[in-house]
Amino acid sequence: MIDYAQINQMLYEGNAREVERLVREALAEARPVSEILNEGLIAGMAVVGEDFKYNILYVPEVLVAARAMKAGLAILKPLLVASATENPPRGTLVIGTVKGDLHDIGKNLVCMMAEGAGFKVVDLGVDQPAERFLEAAVEHRADIVGMSALLTTTMPYMKVVIDAFQARPELAGVKLAVGGAPVNRMFADEIGADGYGPDAPSSVEMFLKFVGAT
Amino acid sequence: MNETPQIRVIGELINNAYGRARTAWERRDLDGYQALARLQADGGAEAINVNVDGTQRTSVRPAEMLEFLPRLIPALQEATDAALCIDNPDIEYHRTALRALDRSKCRAKPILNSLAASRHRLDEMIALVREHDLRCIVMASERFLQGGGSAQSLDPRDSYETVRIFVDRLVSEAGRTLDDIIIDPGLAPVGADTYGLVNIGLDTLRLCAADLHLRGLHFSVGLSNFAWGTPKSVRHRLERAYLTLAGRFGLDFALANVEQNAAPLPADDPIVGQLESALLAGRRINGESAEEAGFRQAEKIMDICNACAET
Numbered sequence: 001m002i003d004y005a006q007i008n009q010m011l012y013e014g015n016a017r018e019v020e021r022l023v024r025e026a027l028a029e030a031r032p033v034s035e036i037l038n039e040g041l042i043a044g045m046a047v048v049g050e051d052f053k054y055n056i057l058y059v060p061e062v063l064v065a066a067r068a069m070k071a072g073l074a075i076l077k078p079l080l081v082a083s084a085t086e087n088p089p090r091g092t093l094v095i096g097t098v099k100g101d102l103h104d105i106g107k108n109l110v111c112m113m114a115e116g117a118g119f120k121v122v123d124l125g126v127d128q129p130a131e132r133f134l135e136a137a138v139e140h141r142a143d144i145v146g147m148s149a150l151l152t153t154t155m156p157y158m159k160v161v162i163d164a165f166q167a168r169p170e171l172a173g174v175k176l177a178v179g180g181a182p183v184n185r186m187f188a189d190e191i192g193a194d195g196y197g198p199d200a201p202s203s204v205e206m207f208l209k210f211v212g213a214t
Numbered sequence: 215m216n217e218t219p220q221i222r223v224i225g226e227l228i229n230n231a232y233g234r235a236r237t238a239w240e241r242r243d244l245d246g247y248q249a250l251a252r253l254q255a256d257g258g259a260e261a262i263n264v265n266v267d268g269t270q271r272t273s274v275r276p277a278e279m280l281e282f283l284p285r286l287i288p289a290l291q292e293a294t295d296a297a298l299c300i301d302n303p304d305i306e307y308h309r310t311a312l313r314a315l316d317r318s319k320c321r322a323k324p325i326l327n328s329l330a331a332s333r334h335r336l337d338e339m340i341a342l343v344r345e346h347d348l349r350c351i352v353m354a355s356e357r358f359l360q361g362g363g364s365a366q367s368l369d370p371r372d373s374y375e376t377v378r379i380f381v382d383r384l385v386s387e388a389g390r391t392l393d394d395i396i397i398d399p400g401l402a403p404v405g406a407d408t409y410g411l412v413n414i415g416l417d418t419l420r421l422c423a424a425d426l427h428l429r430g431l432h433f434s435v436g437l438s439n440f441a442w443g444t445p446k447s448v449r450h451r452l453e454r455a456y457l458t459l460a461g462r463f464g465l466d467f468a469l470a471n472v473e474q475n476a477a478p479l480p481a482d483d484p485i486v487g488q489l490e491s492a493l494l495a496g497r498r499i500n501g502e503s504a505e506e507a508g509f510r511q512a513e514k515i516m517d518i519c520n521a522c523a524e525t
Contacts, residue, residue: 105408186273
């Protein structure tokens, strides 16, 4: 019998091989794909996020855990795609660093953790204009659009993106979230963002609230 | 090779990421700023970085910065004759700071921090360097795109090309000597380096060091970025180990905290070799993605952190 706590532990320790092996074992036992995803990988990554938030785990450890999560996810992905109607992702996140800004380490952490929380993540990369955020939100039917900026000179561009979304009534349901070193809640409120993520784990908690998963 | 290189420090404490600077900013406390400047000059900083930008904890509007600089710059000059290093991507910040600056009170040229391919009004910034006879920091980590625009450099050859372009322009258009130019080859958090940026920066240093036409250029990195997200017990040793490695290829400046002893570690300190092998592990092999290599690098950094925690 597969023990999901063991998958969680191997993921926490960043042991990609063991995660892979256990995920295969669970599949061999004919456990539902969504169950393996939720109880094995997502639950494991949630503990990683929690411990990262409280400085029990550090950044390199989070990356190594994310690698293990991805290894398990790579096995499940084809099966998840095949059964997408029964096992929809928790939501779709379109995310990018705004125009003029080339920083993305924080954003990449958010991507890894959001993926680990069961979201479909569309990473646009860096230096993205408002039009790209709009196009991708439409194309991928985004539930959430995340914007990152690391410079005070590029931060105001987040408002440009938000204004562009607000000018499109059909996208009114899309939640707009912002983050990045110089960004804070006051600024997020001022520019009309739906949310602000001070760090990667908190951002994912916010995303989960947005899609009604917590 | 085993000689420990010397690093000249640009003191970074005037930055709202530091609590003391944030307190000084919130109160617009010139005495507080002067104390920070003195502390760094006395601690051996060759230049004092001046960054009053916003952070997660403090919202700062551009207008607030521009309003405060005319009082801040003279106050800092009263406290120290060390060069001021004016740090902002926006030209108006530099213009305002330079207007308030009294050149007769500087023992060395002020530094414009920084020029980069992505800067708006780059031509005007270069003109400002000429007009005020400044040193400047140039980001090699961005490249110019053909047909305009810019992008992150993910290849040391592109970073090196950026260096060549800027050096040409600064020499011919701004009357600079190579001694006036400080190249920042780029540095990323070594434990979350899924593009291999740390190695790209080191390779950029190597390429520049091998170019005889670039002899005399200076090189600097923003050091606190390097060990971001690692435990406190190991952070500064990692930073100092990086200085030892990068110093071999000509790094001679660092934007750093003088209080944390921004001096390279001796080459035979075990952590230097450990970092070197972590970075070697972070190099891509057999067509794998940069992310896969970055994960391997993170794993090695994790091992260094754990070993430090145990001793």
